[in-house]
Amino acid sequence: MLDIKVVRQDPEAVAEALKKRGFTFDVAQFVALDARRKQADVESQSLLAERKAASKQIGALIGKGMSVDDAKAQVNETLEKIAAQIDDLTGQAKQVQLELEDLLLGVPNIPAEEVPEGATEDDNVEVATWGEPTRLAFPAKDHVALGEALGEMDFETAGKITGSRFNVMYGNVARMHRALIQFMLNLHTAEHGYSEIYVPYIVNRDSLRGTGQLPKFEEDLFKLEGDQGYYLIPTAEVPVTNVARDRIFEDAELGDDGVKFTCHTPCFRSEAGSYGRDTRGIIRQHQFEKVELVQLVRPHQSDEALEQLTGHAEKVLQLLNLPYRKVILCGGDIGFGARKTYDLEVWLPAQDTYREISSCSSFGDYQARRMQARWRNPETGKPELLHTLNGSGLAVGRTLVAIMENYQREDGSIEVPEALRPYMGGTEVLTD
Incomplete structure (x- = not known):
């Protein structure tokens, strides 16, 4: 606010x-x-x-x-x-x-001065690229064709169990999905200094109000029946950031560069505004997995923290050797509570384009004011609002899609990225 x-x-x-x-x-x-x-x-x-x-x-x-x-x-x-x-x-x-x-x-955050003008995602500005887009010597198959040919992605059964925009995974594809979660959590905790946290997957209205999903975006949420006012989380950002709600951190608790949490959760979204976009495969589903990065920092640290957090998400892509580009979102595409956002877009050969795999945002004191998340400034002895940041590090399903498409072979098998092999018992190739 x-x-x-x-x-x-x-x-x-x-x-x-x-x-x-x-x-x-x-x-x-x-x-x-x-x-x-x-x-x-x-x-x-x-x-x-x-x-x-x-x-x-x-x-x-x-x-x-x-x-x-x-x-x-x-x-x-x-x-x-x-x-x-x-x-x-x-x-x-x-x-x-x-x-x-x-x-x-109902008023969104004021964009940072450096946020570019623009109305849609077409006006976002590329600031960096990493790696060369994968060019295969044969026609690229998308992840759906690859997964179904392996017998390890089953959208028909998921539709029978629940409905559209759900997926069942078997065998090595399910194993790779799990391996990605462990790989990301280990990287962020061991190398990037985040503390792992486990949180509820169900939250109350106060939590969603604190991070900005309510009251404006209720249609995007799955609300549980009953009078408790409970919702399924749309992202781990909500419960993890709300750890700081109605709390005053002493300066020593923030350490040198703030409080840093990483968290794996399922995420649940109604996709009310997607209007039929990405209905094929697991690009846009009602239930998906994500490893989230959240930082709570002193106000003067937030600009540097955004660059750092984005770099942590980039490192996942680099270690998996997945080509990507980094864009800064324009004013018309930036999220409701964010003051500045970088999107990381991974290369997908079957679509011959880059697709979003992570959004990394700085919120300034916007969320903290709604939550009353504060720290005690040792120079004044008085509580002041924290600055909050979060980003995907990464969206697990989309990372799985990127690996399947970038590492596919002509015979339909899929090479396992070297960095992921220790998490898959040394498996080097997925075959039927």
């Missing part, structure tokens, strides 16, 4: 900054609501002063010859009227405050 003090100071500047996203901030509505809140505060202060003055009138009335009981009765009548007015104004102020909060909960 944006800092209301910043918005109050110059709402027109905030509206102008949000235009980069294609978002229209209703300045008039905000100003009107804030004026109502301010007026209620002014009137409340005036009534409090009247109550204080009225309380002093008992002695004055007695001094003029009125009995003690009559003096108290007259003043109490006045105090009761003032109290009723104060209660009414307090209720009005609370209502206006709720309306202000609802308004700001």
Whole structure:
């Protein structure tokens, strides 16, 4: 959530900054609501002063010859009227405050200055490439054809069990999927300094509000039946980042470069806005696996932390020798709560293009303000908002797709990347 003090100071500047996203901030509505809140505060202060003055009138009335009981009765009548007015104004102020909060909960983060202009993913800007796109000496098969030919990907059975956009994997393909998870977790913990964390796969509304999925994106979520207000997680970002909700970290707890968590979870998304995109295979499913990277850092560290976190996700692709490119998202494509995002896009030979495999984002204090995630600044002794970051390190299913397509052989077998072989008992090739 944006800092209301910043918005109050110059709402027109905030509206102008949000235009980069294609978002229209209703300045008039905000100003009107804030004026109502301010007026209620002014009137409340005036009534409090009247109550204080009225309380002093008992002695004055007695001094003029009125009995003690009559003096108290007259003043109490006045105090009761003032109290009723104060209660009414307090209720009005609370209502206006709720309306202000609802308004700001629906306002996205302000993009960083270096975020490029643009409306769609076509306007994202490439900043780096790694490796050369794989060029096969034979027609490339996609992961669906490869997996089904091996007898180890079964979309028909998944459809019978559940429905569309689910998958059943068998044998070595299932084993490689599991191996990728272990490979990523070991890399991020042993070499990149993350602490592994296990979290619930079901969260409450407060958690989703804290990271920005609610209230605006409820249609993208799977809500459980019942009155508990529970949802399946769309990403480990939600439960892991909410570890810091309503908490104050002492400076020593942050170490030199903040708190760093890595977490493997399934993820569940309704894909309400995908409109039939990527219906073939496991590129876009309702249930998929991801290894997430989350960092909680001091404000002055967040820019460097984003570069570092993105590099950690890149390292997975490099060790697997998968060609990819890195792009910075434009204002129209950046996520709701993010101030800056890098996407990593892996090369898929069957599509002859790069496809997203990781999004790495810095949120500034946007999520932390919603969650009240803070640290104690040792220079002032006062709590201040943390900065939060997260990224996929990586999306497991899409990494499996990239390996199958980039490492395929003409006979339909699939070579196992060298870095992954120790996690597969030394297996070098997947064959039927």
